[in-house]
Amino acid sequence: MPSLKTQHQVHWLTGQLCEYDKETIYRSSITARVRFESCLSLSVAALIFGMFAISDYYILGFTWELYLLLTMRIMVVSLCLLLAFIIGRWGGYSRKLWLHALPLWILATGIILIVPLRPESLSTQVTAVVVATMAFYLLIPNLLTVVTFASLYLNIGFLVSAVLFAEISPMLTLRIALLLIMANVVGFCALLRLESLQRKQFALLHEERDQNHQLLKEIAHRKSLETQLRMVAELDALTGLNNRGHFMKLAKALLQRSRLEQVPFSVFMIDVDHFKSINDTWGHTHGDWVLTKIADVCAQALRPEDVIGRFGGEEFVVALPDTSPDDAQIVAERLKKKVAELPLKEEMSGLSLSVTIGIAVTYPAEDDLESLITRADQMLYTGKRNGRNRVVMCSKGMEEG
Numbered sequence: 001m002p003s004l005k006t007q008h009q010v011h012w013l014t015g016q017l018c019e020y021d022k023e024t025i026y027r028s029s030i031t032a033r034v035r036f037e038s039c040l041s042l043s044v045a046a047l048i049f050g051m052f053a054i055s056d057y058y059i060l061g062f063t064w065e066l067y068l069l070l071t072m073r074i075m076v077v078s079l080c081l082l083l084a085f086i087i088g089r090w091g092g093y094s095r096k097l098w099l100h101a102l103p104l105w106i107l108a109t110g111i112i113l114i115v116p117l118r119p120e121s122l123s124t125q126v127t128a129v130v131v132a133t134m135a136f137y138l139l140i141p142n143l144l145t146v147v148t149f150a151s152l153y154l155n156i157g158f159l160v161s162a163v164l165f166a167e168i169s170p171m172l173t174l175r176i177a178l179l180l181i182m183a184n185v186v187g188f189c190a191l192l193r194l195e196s197l198q199r200k201q202f203a204l205l206h207e208e209r210d211q212n213h214q215l216l217k218e219i220a221h222r223k224s225l226e227t228q229l230r231m232v233a234e235l236d237a238l239t240g241l242n243n244r245g246h247f248m249k250l251a252k253a254l255l256q257r258s259r260l261e262q263v264p265f266s267v268f269m270i271d272v273d274h275f276k277s278i279n280d281t282w283g284h285t286h287g288d289w290v291l292t293k294i295a296d297v298c299a300q301a302l303r304p305e306d307v308i309g310r311f312g313g314e315e316f317v318v319a320l321p322d323t324s325p326d327d328a329q330i331v332a333e334r335l336k337k338k339v340a341e342l343p344l345k346e347e348m349s350g351l352s353l354s355v356t357i358g359i360a361v362t363y364p365a366e367d368d369l370e371s372l373i374t375r376a377d378q379m380l381y382t383g384k385r386n387g388r389n390r391v392v393m394c395s396k397g398m399e400e401g
């Protein structure tokens, strides 16, 4: 089993997985979370942005600047809420990246536009820009690349706007620039760490899941091999019946149970009559076919609790627990009849297929299996001697019938 040592390459600057396919899978896996969180945080950000209209009123009073600001805020809030709704319904990083970038750029534009309309409250606005920058990086879930560009746009735009409309001194410009750079560096590094950690964790989980999947496949493969091996060891390849060894094992267990339950136990030895001539006349393939058909008849005619085996060649053996001599006779006759009625291949129409069945019954089940089989075999050969196509019974204390 491979160990969990694969290094998951995360890009040092973007925090994204270097393998495109893995990055796509990662983005798809977080789609639902991204939709919900983006929708929520964008809505909150838009509403907070809108609420600053109150301070606009206190600073500007009913002036044309206030109306302009109100119009701008309403547009920004409406657009952001609309985009938050769209992202909540359909947004995901994997394909619609622009959809996630757009609200950040709209918010940034809104913040930049405040400077020319309220140049006297620049210090408050610097704080607002720093807070907005940190919110871009850390609160609104987005890709590092998307956030970085939106944040640079906000910061550079704000600085240029401050120089142009608030006419700040070079020294103040430098101080504000340094403050904004610091906010960006902190935000960028924090998000970079977060992004790469999340992806590494995801990649590890994914790898672990792959390995578990591989392990399950391996287990299933081994189980199927085991089943195949068991079948080879226990079943006859031609007929699918138990082979001799496995039959003996199962039949011994049945005999033991019959002994404990004090019920009769019967054994059939079944031999196909004149089977050699079937082989000689139609070939071994047809002979094999006949054997499989007889095996099917046995399987269908007997109870599920009876154990059937191929004893060798054209000879079958059946163990029937809780079966009295009378019942055994009836079952064997029925079996013989079903074999005789077997529909044969067209070219074998001249064949009258039959079996001879020797039965041995023990009650109480005091004999061992080997001696029961020997007695059934003796009955079988009695049947063969007496003309075949018959059932011959011998039970303990009984003469052959």
Ligand SMILES: Nc1nc2c(ncn2[C@@H]2O[C@H](COP(=O)(O)OP(=O)(O)OP(=O)(O)O)[C@@H](O)[C@H]2O)c(=O)[nH]1
Residues within 6 Å of the ligand: 238, 271, 272, 273, 274, 275, 276, 277, 279, 283, 284, 285, 286, 287, 288, 291, 312, 313, 314, 384, 388
């Ligand atoms: N097609 C085929 N023939 C088999 C198989 N195993 C044994 N035989 C053949 O079965 C034949 C058994 O012949 P015999 O033992 O003379 O028995 P029989 O011809 O059925 O005669 P009776 O049992 O006395 O009625 C032999 O020719 C074997 O080669 C098998 O798996 N497939």
